[in-house]
Amino acid sequence: MKIAFIGLGHMGSGMAANLVKAGHAVRAFDLSEAAMAQAVSDGCIGAPSLEKACEAVEAIITMLPGGQHVLSVYSQVVEHAPKGALLIDGSTIDVDSARQVATQAQVAGYPMIDAPVSGGVTGAKAGTLTFMCGGPDAAYERAEPILKQMGKTVIHAGAAGAGQAAKLCNNMLLAITMIGTCEAFALAEKLDLKDQVFFDIASKASGQNWALTSYCPVPGPVPTSPANNDYQPGFAAALMLKDLGLAMQAAAQTNADTPLGSRAHALYEALCNQGHAAQDFSYMMERIRRGA
Structure with a gap:
């Protein structure tokens, strides 16, 4: 063809x-x-x-x-x-x-x-x-x-447009679960749990999700994840921010309540403004570790 x-x-x-x-x-x-x-x-x-x-x-x-x-x-x-x-x-x-x-x-x-x-x-x-x-x-x-x-x-x-609707909803969910996964690893580290140990447990427990098992935001557990390549994308933080912006636009137009989506948008906006727009969106792990 x-x-x-x-x-x-x-x-x-x-x-x-x-x-x-x-x-x-x-x-x-x-x-x-x-x-x-x-x-x-x-x-x-x-x-x-x-x-x-x-x-x-x-x-x-x-x-x-x-x-x-x-x-x-x-x-x-x-x-x-x-x-x-x-x-x-x-x-x-x-x-x-x-x-x-x-x-x-x-x-x-x-x-x-x-x-x-x-x-x-x-x-x-x-x-x-x-x-x-x-x-x-x-x-x-x-x-x-x-x-x-x-x-x-x-x-x-x-x-027409249904594919875009599905993509925006999916990526909003991905952003939220990535942030939650990063928070869980950061807390586990402060509680003296090794990353691999927490991964082995959470990946087989009720916290299991794609951001954890396929795109783990800490180096080690998933060799193919960007975390093992100095957070080179992958899927750049700037692209995640773009998709979240589209999701928030759709939420405003439809009067949908998306409090976690709104917070995810704010966090990725801050990450990009701090100079990390070109790094993988899983670099959120480093921002959460720093607490800023």
Whole structure:
């Protein structure tokens, strides 16, 4: 299949590379020359412009920083893409922007789904991402086999915007559980429990959670966690703050009560303001240890 991939950041580059490995002809475009060079090295065809990237393709996938970028890019995509080409946006953006661009695509005659991902840079490279999809059944059925070549779990959450809703709720929950996990380790240390001992107990007890067992915020117990690589992401604290901001925006719009989500947002905002935006979101462990 001929696929355009627009947006080759830390996530997009790994995803595009996996599509190449699956046998697709991937035409890649990004404003970054370094990202383009990496994509070509991975087997993609470098496109000199967004317009050229969209020529004669059957599907277009985007991984972009925010809602304004998605709206801007798709205003151009619907002018240049072949009619009927499948549009898949893997960006994490606000629900309203996702629904707006889906309506724009529908009016222009393009099937589209929003398909934000979970799994981080490691999952993007390994092809083990989870995709949360929103959009019409027919568009999802066309997208599913493509997404399965970049991830291990693909779930249809509902109509347009439902994928974004699921992603924001999931990441708010992840932030809350990561902070709680860090607090528990910090308290355990002050009570003279070794990290490995507490991990061995909590991972088999009622405190078990993904942030503990798969992404442990202290060095040692989970060798693949960023804590064992000087908290290099992974999933940067700045990205977690972005997702929490979107969750808080959605909570305000729907009058949802999210006291722990609000506190998590405040803590990650403080962490980023202290100069740790580029470190993994599990670096929250160090902030809690310091108590500031």
